[in-house]
């Protein structure tokens with residue numbers, strides 16, 4: 218990684234989020250010799266860093282662990298000069314009178330001529346009683362992180378999409394039994410995942426059912442569910458509950474800054490330009506039709522190319538020029 222720059226330097230591009238979309242944008246921006254900083258509120262990698270095995274990303278016919286894939290992307294971005302700052306969360310974005318952007322973080326403000334938004338999504342909470350109380354004591358959103366803690370136990374997985382089924386399959390490596398609780402009577406997951414789940418003797422499907430309450434003393438002891446067709450309640454004796462009921466875009470801080478759709482996803486034109494000039498969006502937080510690594514990577518590349526084109530036509534001070542705040546910008550990395 219390159220050395221950190223004083224906060225008043227004007228960067229070419231600030232990228233928000235170091236998941237597959239942000240890291241790919243970082244690779245493309247830095248290869249274009251744009252002075253680039255990637256800001257990540259956690260550790261780099263995004264959702265894939267927590268994914269056991271990625272089987273559908275081209276180039277890895279045997280599959281690759283999500284962690285390894287994220288690590289390779291991170292190394293590649295650094296290779297060409299992108300500066301990655303981990304554990305630094307972006308809290309606000311504002312346009313300054315000279316057309317540059319102020320990217321406000323929990324550690325200061327960076328000035329940039331363009332911005333790429335790649336903040337991704339996070340798991341939706343069900344809000345049922347017991348969910349918040351038992352986080353870390355039986356309630357989880359990450360089978361890869363926590364699955365091994367449930368060796369020989371019974372767990373419930375809530376949801377019927379790819380994440381629910383794939384994470385449930387991963388859990389069968391450790392647990393004796395997985396109740397898959399789904400509000401419909403068929404799965405939304407891809408056919409290959411469905412076939413594997415139906416063939417797995419550790420799965421018991423609890424159809425047409427929604428979670429109502431997680432109960433226990435110190436740790437989770439049961440999940441109470443209700444059949445939405447019959448109204449009949451059932452108590453599943455489980456030690457763990459893994460929730461995969463949907464996702465929320467990490468865009469609350471962007472409300473009233475760029476256009477968002479009714480679910481909070483960032484709206485762009487076909488070339489990923491948001492409602493602000495020079496601000497582009499890519500990946501899962503973007504209102505796109507496919508939440509997958511291949512899509513995030515493709516959009517990350519396009520956002521970077523568009524940012525480069527935008528910068529070619531911009532008046533806002535380039536790196537090397539004194540910033541509006543009076544600081545002098547460092548040489549490009």
Ligand SMILES: Cc1cc2nc3c(=O)[nH]c(=O)nc-3n(C[C@H](O)[C@H](O)[C@H](O)COP(=O)(O)OP(=O)(O)OC[C@H]3O[C@@H](n4cnc5c(N)ncnc54)[C@H](O)[C@@H]3O)c2cc1C
Pocket residue numbers: 233234235236237238239256257258259260261262263264265267268270271272273274305306307308335336337338339380383384467470499500501502508509510511513
């Ligand atoms: C369990 C699971 C399994 C999956 N398996 C597959 C699979 O096998 N194949 C596949 O193609 N896809 C899979 N996906 C989907 C894939 O992970 C996503 O499509 C992809 O990670 C999206 O990349 P992204 O960069 O847009 O967002 P993310 O991966 O969500 O990364 C966004 C990053 O931005 C950071 N961030 C958010 N807000 C801020 C902020 N304010 N300041 C700084 N940083 C911020 C986040 O911490 C995060 O690191 C899976 C997802 C899950 C949950």
